[in-house]
């Protein structure tokens with residue numbers, strides 16, 4: 001049957017990429033259809049029940065700054081919040097939350113079901129409708145044909161998914177869900193470049209069988225006994241503490257020599273070590289057998305016992321992801337302190353799945369081969385909910401822009417972690433599941449969690465992604481930051497008007513000439529509150545008080561303080577950004593035949609011909625394309641080649 005309505009954007013897959021893609025396209029006014037296997041699993045966390053962390057939290061804040069759902073759903077489902085690296089510089093500070101799976105999913109579904117322009121439909125998609133070199137829709141398992149101007153594919157770990165437990169394996173998208181085998185074959189027929197990756201998950205444990213008295217308690221920030229008691233962190237710009245449900249602690253235990261012995265005894269039945277698994281797994285997130293194999297000298301590994309929710313006894317033992325046979329899993333879990341009587345609710349497993357080489361995507365995430373077809377999430381070789389959500393929102397935006405016949409939106413590497421993610425994927429591809437780290441961003445000083453809104457909300461508003469309430473709150477914050485910065489820069493403190501003891505108390509030592517407040521705030525030991533309260537509150541501003549700005553006041557003060565403390569570094573980074581921008585602006589002709597650029601080595605010519613970078617900046621980041629090759633290419637272009 002041909003469905004009687006046509007859509008602008010059809011999103012296939014309702015995971016973290018798919019839900020953000022569908023929301024973004026619908027918010028931009030496109031008639032959007034979200035097709036997924038099962039409406040009950042929209043926004044499901046396949047693995048660990050947590051959102052954020054270093055690099056990943058930055059992406060969540062960016063998605064949030066553009067009106068996405070992940071941070072808000074985390075505020076509604078988060079049962080433990082922490083600010084990681086809180087004692088380090090603001091660039092690497094990151095929010096992480098433990099989420100109640102059920103509450104998180106319910107929050108995502110609520111947002112989806114209340115989004116105008118968005119239709120949900122439960123069915124497996126088995127085929128894409130392609131006419132010439134353009135996608136025109138998707139076909140479901142029972143033959144329903146949905147026509148759409150664009151299709152965003154976000155099939156996660158489901159494409160030809162295969163689960164391994166020991167030497168046993170079976171086809172699945174993740175435990176309890178069917179694989180997408182027919183769709184995978186269809187994509188292979190379309191000859192999109194593809195490979196296999198793998199990831200894994202630990203066995204889950206019934207909390208009633210854990211002896212918590214043998215484990216170390218780890219409260220979240222703001223919880224009794226935790227950092228900043230009484231002050232719970234919040235993820236979303238529009239979130240507030242009152243949204244958070246009851247908070248719960250995590251627990252810490254460790255593996256030991258006996259655990260390692262048990263794990264080693266299962267190596268001969270490990271699908272990883274016996275060659276049953278071909279797919280490459282994430283090196284930085286290894287299975288426990290991989291850790292024991294690679295770090296044979298290490299006597300113990302830390303395990304976090306993370307609650308899966310408020311209405312379940314299930315615990316996620318973070319650190320013992322495994323695909324060893326179940327009898328080994330059973331013994332290894334019971335060899336761990338506190339888990340001697342543990343009951344396993346679900347076995348751990350590894351999953352292998354198809355991904356597609358992201359170098360075959362344009363910088364908008366549209367496939368080069370098939371117009372109107374976009375890929376986002378795990379299908380592009382990444383891992384992680386946050387990486388998926390950011391890509392989904394990005395692909396949804398670009399599918400919507402294409403429907404509006406507008407140019408693609410692609411943030412630069414100095415504007416957003418999203419820019420780094422997209423650029424890394426399309427220029428370098430992946431050799432293992434890609435996850436975000438702050439070290440991937442060369443301009444990380446300006447890509448902070450705290451200024452994600454300042455970097456992205458205006459662009460999002462211009463594209464139609466930001467509602468009036470968020471825009472109003474953002475504008476008030478932005479204007480207050482700029483007014484307060486100006487006020488500090490133009491308010492002068494004269495030593496004659498400042499008592500010496502006051503100057504020494506706040507500034508460390510008496511000042512000998514006139515300074516403005518912004519200059520004084522640059523000093524590492526000078527806090528905003530002390531400075532503005534100096535001299536009987538003479539320098540305070542009613543404009544940034546709680547009375548005027550409510551919850552926004554702390555965020556405004558934070559921005560002003562960071563701008564002052566880091567202004568030297570940030571200015572230096574701005575120079576680097578300007579230099580790099582020169583290359584980014586130089587677009588390479590789409591029809592350029594690199595094989596004819598004789599000055600380049602054969603290898604470089606081949607690489608450029610294959611990957612067809614859109615800008616000189618992108619070309620410079622392809623592995624093997626040297627700075628010398630870039631200079632030669634510039635000369636060629638200047639000559640009109």
Ligand code: FAD
Nearest residue numbers: 013014015016017037046047125156157180377378384388
């Ligand atoms: P998914 O969340 O997989 O969602 C895909 C969606 O598409 C699902 O709703 C599915 O039903 C739907 N779908 C698929 N095919 C079709 C079709 N043909 N028709 C209709 N609907 C379809 N990440 C980490 O960061 N750390 C980890 O340790 C980690 N371990 C993992 C372990 C396992 C076992 C698994 C399965 C995943 C793990 N992940 C881990 C990855 C994380 O779950 C994914 O990165 C993230 O969920 C990807 O989001 P996505 O939206 O791309 O895909």
